[in-house]
Amino acid sequence: MRVLVTGGAGYIGSHTLLELMAQGHEVCVYDSYVNANPKVLDRVRSLSNGKLGDVTGDVRDAAGLDAVFSDFEPEAVIHFAGLKAVGESEERPLAYYDVNVGGTLTLLHAMDRAGCRKIIFSSSATVYGEPVYLPYDEAHPTAPLSVYGRTKLMAEQILADWSKQAGDRAAVLLRYFNPVGAHHSGEIGEDPSDIPNNLVPYIAQVAIGKRPALQVFGTDYDTPDGTGLRDYIHVVDLARAHVAALGYAAGNAGCQPFNIGTGQSVSVRQMVAAFERACGAPIPTRTAPRRAGDIAAMQADPSRAKAAFGWRAEHSLDEMMASTWRWQSQNPDGYGNG
Template sequence: MKVFVTGGAGYIGSHTLVQLLAAGHDVCVFDNYCNSSPVALARVRQLTNRDVAMVEGDIRDADALTAALVDFAPDAVIHFAGLKAVGESNEKPLLYYQTNVTGSTNLLAAMDAANCRRIVFSSSATVYGEAQYLPFDEEHPIGPTNPYGRTKAMVEGIISDWARATPDASAVLLRYFNPVGAHESGRIGEDPQGIPNNLMPFVAQVAVGRRAKLSIFGDDYDTRDGTGERDYIHVVDLADAHLAALDYTGRAMGCEAINVGTGQGVTVSELVVAYRRASGRPIPLEIVPRRPGDVARSYAATAKAEKLLHWRAALDVDAMCASSWRWQSDNPQGYPMAGEV
């Protein structure tokens, strides 16, 4: 199958590329490297001994996106490209709407031009907002509490409307919980630009000595130890979920939202303890005020993924921390400059 992958050089995209290529698919990546590295693609090629077509471009550039899609003529699209930091979305909401929402409408129009009817979308459990009940299932009301979550919810609605209006369309909206970890080789992993917005890469950078201490945003939540509780999922499990979703689009029409998580919550404090265990390093920390838009607890109901995708997460929090530490200790400064692999 020919698969067009927006944001394929990023963290989740690069791990999914490994699985796609290992499964024998032909892939074209469209990425502007705003929060990714061409070195990741070079390492994917090394890991798989397969080539990856690459078009450097921005999903806000409708003409460039359409040209790339029409030229590659894919059977399906996996859409990762977008901005994803909750805090930054509060500070720069228009940038998030322009990139995530307008970029996605550009993509759907480009798919129409290329006669492509299958898409797997990188959504987020952030769309649920505050829990009315737990675990979150796909029937839980949508109520995002920050601009980032609102962009994801809007794009879900747009894709659903597109699928309803498009003959033979098939779309899967994968609502990620909290992807962490790295490839077992330690060759690819999460390498955020600037200060990490997510917990595990920040913990990893403290453990490897790049940062002095970890800031925990609030210890007064209604959780078992007062720190925020999340459903962390290994990025390799998440990559496998994309292949399962891709397969599903080939045998079902319409649009389905599907949670991708483990179904188990881990608190920030528990994750720090697990990372100390994996790394053997001290991880100094401080408690700071809560961040706007954060919720106390979030974990997934996973029955729908098991039923429709025949997929279930297999890797636990110790595997997540061990693989993350292997990546960070082997690459203490993240990816090197382009041209160095």
């Protein structure tokens, strides 16, 4: 299948490219490189020994999208392109609506003009908000607590309405929990352009000496060790979910959401301990007050994805941390070191 991957040079996108190419799909990346480094595509080509098309462009640019649809003629789209920091979304709400919602609208118009009817959407578990019950299943009420989460939910609603307009349209909404880890080669991984917003890349930067200590936000939650619980998933497992979802979309019309997580929750302290095992050294930590908007626990029920397209997470917590350490230690400056 010919697959256009918007935002394909990003953290999750780059790992998905490798999985797509390994399955014989023909792939073209469309990326503005606002949150990515074009060097990652050279590494993907080297690791895959395959051909990979790439076009520089913004997902809000209708003419740019029309050009890539005309040249590449994709049969399906995997849509990663978007802004993704929860905290930043509160500071720049209009930018988040512009890119995450407006960009999705522009992309769907381009797909309609080109007759492309299949899309896999990069969504988020943040659409659920405070848990009414755990684990979250796809029937859980959606009440996002952040601008970022609201943009994801709004895009989901647009995709659901779009999918109803013709019998062959398919939109698969993948609600990610907490992606971590890196490719087993250590050649591609998460490369934050500034201070990391997420726990694991911050721990990794502490481990190599870039940051003095990890701040643990909140130690008084109603959890076994007082720190927040999250469902962490290896990025390679997440990438494979996209390939499985692509096969599902090829044979199933309509719009369906799927949780993509492990079904297990791990605390901040447990994550630190796992990383210490991976790097063989202690990780300095400091306690800090809870952050506004943080919840005590998140956990996925991923059973619908297994039933629908045979996907389940396979990597362990120790594998997640070992691959992160391999990537960070081999690339202390991320893609900036060549």
